[in-house]
């Protein structure tokens with residue numbers, strides 16, 4: 001449904017009223033929805049909040065032309081029709097021409113042409129705002145061609161031949177299927193060859209994201225990362241890897257026989273990952289790592305850094321670009337596809353400056369994670385001189401020959417949405433909303449007589465910006481913080497539950513997983529839950545009602561917790577899975593029990609020391625993977641892992657970064673990481689429903705966690 005906004009004051013004469021009634025009737029018959037208002041102020045507010053308005057029709061007598069100028073800022077392309085009587089003097093000023101203005105005249109007889117002019121203007125408008133690939137895809141779908149190629153559902157028809165198929169078809173809607181077209185349709189060019197409209201889409205995206213080249217990736221940043229890795233390093237090359245990396249980087253290392261040396265981020269007692277300290281990027285430190293590498297290493301050809309971290313910390317990327325003497329520099333920016341559209345991110349992302357000399361900078365984005373796009377919509381952005389043919393080959397190797405066009409189109413639309421003032425406004429609104437939410441929590445905490453939730457952020461957040469982590473600030477909990485190095489993104493909001501004070505466990509605590517479960521039962525899904533922290537993303541889709549709802553449920557939790565309600569009442573899902581265990585348990589007892597385990601195993605200390613020493617690299621991930629495929633493995637219990645070489649990647653969620661890579665051996669020195677995993681296992685064993693999901697481990701018949709290790 002498309003909306004048309006009409007403004008006229010209530011004192012119109014009969015003739016004008018008649019005309020307007022007729023006009024709105026015609027437009028309603030054409031399935032436009034008419035929204036009327038009597039003041040310009042109302043209309044402006046409607047225009048601000050209703051993105052579906054495709055035209056604005058105004059009685060000239062009811063407004064002053066000058067007042068319309070605000071619309072030029074809101075939406076300069078919007079077709080505006082002024083309706084006039086014959087008597088009015090035309091009195092246009094130059095500034096009115098920043099608007100898409102047209103004129104109608106009150107007349108006894110509203111003609112078809114009048115309505116047609118409006119409809120045509122609307123169609124032109126939709127054409128102007130729609131980027132090239134998507135426009136042609138829509139045109140193609142509307143042309144209803146008969147195809148005799150794949151996909152076999154044939155624009156959806158095949159589904160409608162079966163009851164369950166028809167049910168499925170109708171649930172998603174006809175255009176979903178009509179737009180799912182074969183790569184054999186020549187009009188749209190080719191994603192795999194980067195030709196035709198696909199090429200135009202990539203150029204449009206490149207221009208929007210300030211890159212030299214951009215690639216649309218239709219199977220996630222998991223794949224985008226592998227494409228970049230594949231281009232950047234080959235068998236025998238040494239690469240520099242952020243230990244806080246996504247598993248796709250580990251998968252790349254399993255595919256290509258590279259020798260990894262690691263950049264080591266810090267951690268705090270909450271288990272929140274800090275950044276990689278500045279010193280790690282210096283030539284001296286990298287040489288140290290090369291010299292002490294158990295496998296003969298050379299100067300790295302490629303470095304990959306997660307920017308931002310999962311908890312919303314961004315680097316001073318300019319420092320890294322200047323300091324890190326590695327030619328191919330990859331920022332895995334899956335979490336921050338919006339940095340180019342607001343000045344607070346300046347100097348904190350890969351594409352913000354040109355590549356210097358021989359350097360090539362890559363930035364990978366999960367468009368779908370924080371902009372508006374279908375899942376798996378992802379982009380690679382490049383600055384610097386790449387060998388385009390080789391990169392295209394790496395791209396093609398990981399791309400299906402049947403890409404989903406809706407994903408491509410949604411990448412393009414995500415870019416279109418972010419262009420210009422409107423893109424800035426969207427991000428700005430998220431930043432404001434997140435900052436308000438943060439202040440709201442702080443206010444409630446200040447008002448609360450006993451415990452309340454807290455936010456992980458600096459003392460003063462009056463001014464929305466990326467807040468710098470300062471060495472002497474206590475709030476972040478990182479030791480030896482560098483200045484001018486790390487910044488907290490305001491839209492990544494980490495809520496803290498009671499349990500840790502000054503890096504120590506306090507007597508009273510509410511493990512965050514309990515709150516997270518409560519929220520889930522109330523329809524709020526948390527992005528990531530740590531021992532005493534929960535991450536909420538304030539992306540452009542978060543509305544004020546949503547953020548109010550979150551606040552309300554947090555308050556509901558507090559009130560139910562303080563009344564010590566039963567687990568059955570507060571966490572019905574958990575209860576239904578383990579009714580016997582939670583039969584008579586109250587919520588405070590549950591909190592006490594889990595918090596007690598954290599105390600017993602001294603979680604903060606564990607978190608700190610789990611990463612003091614990385615496990616010993618026995619062989620490259622690739623060689624370990626080869627042995628896994630050949631079956632040269634056996635299974636040991638997690639608790640017996642010491643002195644064994646893991647055949648697989650071990651990765652607990654949270655935090656979702658690999659703790660042990662394939663080919664790594666836990667030794668006495670790096671025992672901390674194993675103790676941490678055992679703690680997770682114990683908690684899961686003692687409190688049903690609170691198991692940590694650990695990728696790479698299996699459960700044996702007796703419920704012990706087991707791991708595949710190499711037979712050497």
Ligand SMILES: *Cc1c(COP(=O)(O)O)cnc(C)c1O
Pocket residue numbers: 219220221222223225245246248306332333334335366376377378
């Ligand atoms: C999610 C994520 C990826 C993978 O992105 P998908 O689009 O889900 O495939 C890569 N890197 C990081 C840091 C991520 O968080």
